[in-house]
Amino acid sequence: MGFTEYLKKWKRLIEYVVWCRKFFISLLLTLILVKFWYFGSVYVSNSSQQSKRPISVQRCMEDRLLPFHLEEAEGNANIYNELQTGDPEYNGFLPMVGNGLFALTLAQSPSIYLRKSRMLSLSVGWSPIVDVAKFGNDMDEAVVTHFVTGIVHKYTCYSSGLLTSTYIYAHRSRPNLLVQEMRIVNPSDENIPLKLIDPVVNLWPSANSRLVRVLETKSEKSLYHLISGVVKDDQINVRQDVVLCLLRKSVPHILQIEPRKSVIVEIPTFVHVETIPFGSYKERRNNIEDRCLESSKNWTAANFASIKQEHINAWFSLWETGLYISHSKAAGALNGNKINATIYYVLSNVLLHNNASCCPQNSTDIVPKNADYLTVSEGCYGGNHHTLPAVNLWKDLKTFKEVSEAVSLWLLTLEKQGCHKFIINGAFGVLQAMILSFGGFRFNSQHLEFKIDPKFLHRDYHFRRIRYNDRTFINVTVTLQDDNKAQLGVALDKSDKPYFACDGGCIEEPVELKSSPVYFPVKLTEPITSILYITSDRSHMELIKDTLHVHKIVEAPAHDHHVIALHRHGHHLGGLPVLFWASICFLIIVFHLFLFKLIFNEYCDKQDRYKGRYAKVSL
Incomplete structure (x- = not known):
């Protein structure tokens, strides 16, 4: 009888284990389903606006934005799509072009802005940009600001296949020039009459407009709108008026886009800004407009591409x-x-x-x-x-x-x-x-210092082309090593003579810099001093250590792992997502609870079960 009870006890134990396994498998499947349901619902809610649009519109916009996704990931561009989000709060950065003389916003009540104090913040309340009237209800629109070239790209896709691409830039090296280039593609088999919305019909208060002919080539003249007026601001000096004068090329009201054809419309605008004594605009208007016309003399339609490339090159040289x-x-x-x-x-x-x-x-x-x-x-x-x-x-x-x-x-x-x-x-x-x-x-004095507290060096940095003088440029990098310690790298991008560097405290011999990186450890001194010194005068560098008066120099300690993990993964738990660790903790807790219940039932409550069994047999 004892042996039989022993076998029955093990049988019940095995049944409990099997039941627990089934429970854990069911629980795990439930967690997986909940996870997919959660992320699926988020995806559906985020893409609900897109799903309402035809596939052709979505595919058209995806093709336009594809070249900019990598640029956006690298921080060189920004994609702004107000139609999809419907709320500027969830959009990217404000699309804008500017060159120091004027700025132009291209979303949220587009307007020209003129200089006011340190920045371009005096709103004209009007934009010279020509727009295309909506061609159907099914459409999508996105605006891309390409920081590297200083060009804003505006794309509009329609369900009919019609595509309008607009490129706008405030010329970087010709500050009186604003350029708008429109490319309209009709892939259908039908002729499309496209209406253009010209803002000239609705100018800002006090502005006037008239048509003039401007010589674009040696023998060809084109119609331009000459617009001028005073820009009012209650906060500006009442003894002066700011006058804005624009010369913008005229455009037709209707564009006929032939089947399977494309049309390019180039719209230059010349901007002239003057500050004049208060109330003298009427008597000075003709002279101001003459100076505005004068600004267009170096412009010819034939060199449109070269002028655009000149603008891009100017921005490229800045971003070096x-x-x-x-x-x-x-x-x-x-x-x-x-x-x-x-x-x-x-x-x-x-x-x-x-x-x-x-x-x-x-x-x-x-x-x-x-x-x-x-x-x-x-x-x-x-x-x-x-x-x-x-x-x-x-x-x-x-x-x-x-x-x-x-x-x-x-x-x-x-x-x-x-x-x-x-x-x-x-x-x-x-x-x-x-x-x-x-x-x-x-x-x-005669050197460049890198003065930063080592505690801030918990990310990788690369400072490109720091200008030492007119003929020398220096690259400085900060790299986190596997041991979570930061390391400095210094290289000459361009130089006119030998240059030398030393790390914190300058107790080591100066090291000559090369075009390839020379590496230094990050040192911590007491009192805190710069972590890097660069100069072309070796003797000057050898004297630096005698002027620092530090009494302790050690290698900067490694950064805490949780700080590095926070930057790399968004939390302190390492590379795996938080949901994974939460699931593991939950499963461990549930497992121990059921294990405790199993032990309790087997060893603490067995006498009651035996009594019930014997009573049943005696009947």
């Missing part, structure tokens, strides 16, 4: 200097897309060169040739703190108010931190000042 920062998944972390967007907006508010209303072409000098660059740069951003952690400088940039606040605060910060000489010398100088501020770089 910049900052790369590794992407962080931490909540609220600053990433490359917002950094590049902020740089773009700030540069769009500054002339390429501030020495003339129309900048010298094909010039990249940020200071006059007879000026000493080190004299201009010395004192710029004293290195007391760097600007990357400064939350107030990094706005969301979704509205013009946020953009103008960010630009104003940046220019004010740089000016008050000793970079006013850079700002005076135009966009190249402003960009150099911003890059110096990102890392707390400082020109001091």
Whole structure:
């Protein structure tokens, strides 16, 4: 009898184990189904707007935006689609072009903006951009701001197959020129009459318009709208008026797009801005309009492509200097897309060169040739703190108010931190000042210092083409090693003589820099000093260590693993998602609860079960 009960006990134990296995498998399947249901519902809610549009419209827009997805991931472009989200709060950065003389927003009540104090914030309340009337209800529209080229791309796809592509830019090196290029494609077999919406019929208050003929080629004249008027602002000096004069090419009201054909419409606009004594506009109007007409003399329709390339090259030359920062998944972390967007907006508010209303072409000098660059740069951003952690400088940039606040605060910060000489010398100088501020770089006497607290070096950085002088550019990188320690890399992008560098404290022999990176450990000193020194004077560098007066120099400690994990994965738990770890914890808890119940039933409650069984047998 004892042996039989022993076998029955093991049988019940096996049945419990099998039941537990079934329960855990069912629970796991339930969790998987819940997970897929959750993410599936999120996907459906996010794509509900897209699903309402025909497949042809979605495919058309996807083809247009495909080249920009990688650019957006790298922080070089921004995609803005107000039709899909319906709320600017969930859109990207505000589409805008600018060159220091004027700015033009292309969403949220598009308008030209003129200079007011440090930035372009005086709203005209009117935009010269020609638009296409809606051609059917099924459509999709997206606006792409390409920071690297300074061009805004606007795409509109219709269910009929009609596609309109508009390219808009405020010329970087010709600040009086705004260009709009429209390309309309009709892939259907029918002729499409397309109506154009010309904003000339509804100007801003006090503005007037008349038609004039402008010589575009040696023998051909075209019709242009000559528009001029006073731009009012209650906060501006009442003793002065700001006058805006535009010369914009006239466009037809109806465009006939033949079957399987495309049409290109090029619309140049010449912008002239003057500040005159209050109330003198009427008597000065003719002279102002004559000067506006004069600004179009160097323009010919034949060199449209070369002028566009000139604009792109000017932006390319600006972006040769910049900052790369590794992407962080931490909540609220600053990433490359917002950094590049902020740089773009700030540069769009500054002339390429501030020495003339129309900048010298094909010039990249940020200071006059007879000026000493080190004299201009010395004192710029004293290195007391760097600007990357400064939350107030990094706005969301979704509205013009946020953009103008960010630009104003940046220019004010740089000016008050000793970079006013850079700002005076135009966009190249402003960009150099911003890059110096990102890392707390400082020109001091005869050397360049990298003055930043090592505790901030928990991400990868690459500072491109820091300008040491007119003929020398330096690249500085910060790389996190496998042991979570930061390492410095310094390379010469271009140089006119030998250059040397030393790390924190400068107790080691100076190392000559090359075109390939030379690496240094990050050292922590007491008191805290710069972590890197660069100069062309070796003897000067050998004397630096005698002026630092540090009494302790150690290699900077490794960063905490949870900090690195937070940036790389968005949480402190490592590479696996939070849901995975939560599921594991839940399963472990449930398993132990059922194990406890199994043990309790077998060893604590068995006498009651035996009594019930014996009573049943006795009957």
